[in-house]
Amino acid sequence: MKIGVFGTGVVGQVLAGKLDSLGHQVVLGTRDVKQSLSREGHDGIGRPPLKDWLAAHPKVKLATFAEAAAHGSLLVNATSGSGALHALKLAGEDHLNGKVMLDISNPLDFSQGFPPSLSVSNTDSLGEQIQRAFPQLKVVKGLNTLTCFLMVAPRTLPDTHHIFLCGNDAGAKGEVRTLLSSFGWAKEEMIDLGDITNARGTEQLLPIWVRLYGAMQNPMFNFKVVVVPKQV
Amino acid sequence: MKIGVFGTGVVGQVLAGKLDSLGHQVVLGTRDVKQSLSREGHDGIGRPPLKDWLAAHPKVKLATFAEAAAHGSLLVNATSGSGALHALKLAGEDHLNGKVMLDISNPLDFSQGFPPSLSVSNTDSLGEQIQRAFPQLKVVKGLNTLTCFLMVAPRTLPDTHHIFLCGNDAGAKGEVRTLLSSFGWAKEEMIDLGDITNARGTEQLLPIWVRLYGAMQNPMFNFKVVVVPKQV
Numbered sequence: 001m002k003i004g005v006f007g008t009g010v011v012g013q014v015l016a017g018k019l020d021s022l023g024h025q026v027v028l029g030t031r032d033v034k035q036s037l038s039r040e041g042h043d044g045i046g047r048p049p050l051k052d053w054l055a056a057h058p059k060v061k062l063a064t065f066a067e068a069a070a071h072g073s074l075l076v077n078a079t080s081g082s083g084a085l086h087a088l089k090l091a092g093e094d095h096l097n098g099k100v101m102l103d104i105s106n107p108l109d110f111s112q113g114f115p116p117s118l119s120v121s122n123t124d125s126l127g128e129q130i131q132r133a134f135p136q137l138k139v140v141k142g143l144n145t146l147t148c149f150l151m152v153a154p155r156t157l158p159d160t161h162h163i164f165l166c167g168n169d170a171g172a173k174g175e176v177r178t179l180l181s182s183f184g185w186a187k188e189e190m191i192d193l194g195d196i197t198n199a200r201g202t203e204q205l206l207p208i209w210v211r212l213y214g215a216m217q218n219p220m221f222n223f224k225v226v227v228v229p230k231q232v
Numbered sequence: 233m234k235i236g237v238f239g240t241g242v243v244g245q246v247l248a249g250k251l252d253s254l255g256h257q258v259v260l261g262t263r264d265v266k267q268s269l270s271r272e273g274h275d276g277i278g279r280p281p282l283k284d285w286l287a288a289h290p291k292v293k294l295a296t297f298a299e300a301a302a303h304g305s306l307l308v309n310a311t312s313g314s315g316a317l318h319a320l321k322l323a324g325e326d327h328l329n330g331k332v333m334l335d336i337s338n339p340l341d342f343s344q345g346f347p348p349s350l351s352v353s354n355t356d357s358l359g360e361q362i363q364r365a366f367p368q369l370k371v372v373k374g375l376n377t378l379t380c381f382l383m384v385a386p387r388t389l390p391d392t393h394h395i396f397l398c399g400n401d402a403g404a405k406g407e408v409r410t411l412l413s414s415f416g417w418a419k420e421e422m423i424d425l426g427d428i429t430n431a432r433g434t435e436q437l438l439p440i441w442v443r444l445y446g447a448m449q450n451p452m453f454n455f456k457v458v459v460v461p462k463q464v
Contacts, residue, residue: 115433117354117355117432118354121353121354121436122349122350122353122354122439123349150460156460157458157459157460158458158460159456159458160458161458164440191444191447192447193440193443193444193447194443194446194447198443200349200439201347201439201440201442201443201444202440204353204436204437204439204440205436205437205440207354207432207433207436208396208425208433208434208436208437210433211425211426211430211433212423212425212433212457214426215423215424215425215426216459217462218459218460218462220459220460220462221457221458221459221460222457222458223455223456223457223458224391224455224456224457224458225444225453225454225455225456226389226390226391226392226393226453226454226455226456227389227448227450227452227453228382228388228389228390228450228452228453230449230450230452
């Protein structure tokens with residue numbers, strides 16, 4: 001499948017790498033290709049520059065947001081939350097309309113340091129802002145509640161665990177489910193919360209996620225919803 | 233132990249009932265004793281009136297917030313979030329100072345129906361508001377992320393699962409841990425997130441909790457944090 005991934009940070013790289021390894025034709029979208037390629041040195045978490053990652057993944061192409069959007073029949077938003085709406089504007093509504101987009105971004109605000117707060121929350125969400133800005137894009141919020149290394153390798157954890165999907169289009173959620181199944185997610189691990197307003201729930205999981213990360217000094221965890229079966 | 237429980241709703245009743253069954257001397261605090269006793273009929277979730285519950289728990293006494301606070305060497309705040317600060321003002325700072333209070337309340341705002349939003353969130357929390365209003369009260373936020381029926385019977389779930397404690401006083405958190413151990417919580421199931429600002433994390437878990445409840449039509453669930461052991 002032709003897939004456009006927005007964002008060249010660690011989340012974009014890990015998602016694009018996994019999709020590439022599964023045989024998809026992946027274009028990684030960025031604001032300024034030349035600038036992205038010119039970055040030297042390691043990033044804040046010790047990862048090598050993007051050009052080295054691209055050299056190791058020769059089938060993945062780097063292009064503008066607009067080119068990545070035009071290429072993809074399926075889109076993945078892996079930009080930082082603060083840059084998401086601007087990136088999608090640069091992608092261009094004409095390239096987005098009618099397509100399915102898995103939105104992984106979270107509206108994290110690091111302006112006061114760690115742990116971050118949210119730049120939108122409670123009675124609105126970034127998922128809803130994106131859906132309102134691009135009404136004909138089929139936004140599916142998902143995968144935004146765990147580290148990218150587990151998004152693409154869920155079986156790394158020694159137990160069942162869960163992710164949460166929401167969006168207004170049932171068909172779009174079905175396409176995302178199929179994709180995530182190919183990453184190793186079991187059907188019953190993907191909980192459908194309903195329409196896109198439920199992104200308020202999943203984005204507000206981040207404040208405890210970042211605190212658990214801080215307390216455990218380990219991002220390799222996820223939530224399992226443990227249930228008592230209903231008595232009939 | 234002498235324990236004062238604020239709030240006569242389902243959370244207060246279930247907590248008070250459990251504490252009573254464990255042999256503690258429990259006083260249940262309310263704003264207006266006469267009014268609380270005069271309530272007839274079943275509440276919104278089909279529970280009988282408070283006076284029937286009290287008749288079934290003859291050792292638990294109903295009293296004012298101030299009397300419950302004066303009685304308790306340990307306090308439990310099980311009021312609705314919207315009423316919490318007012319209830320504690322009625323309890324009286326002199327009766328609170330120096331004591332440990334387990335704060336279970338959540339700032340749920342049902343004014344727009346279900347699912348509720350939060351009346352305080354993101355850059356503040358109800359736990360912090362309470363701690364600021366009563367600086368000499370030792371607030372421990374905890375148990376606010378699951379249904380009360382599981383708070384007092386954690387082994388009902390068929391797996392390990394977790395709760396999150398936060399507060400500024402290490403000794404107070406230790407007292408709460410001891411109490412919760414007596415409910416059946418294992419040591420490693422009680423995750424200490426640090427100081428009271430971390431209530432922002434646990435209170436913002438409610439937006440997804442209420443949505444999971446809505447999606448599953450079953451409140452008998454909790455979160456388990458599944459971790460990949462750190463490589464040494």
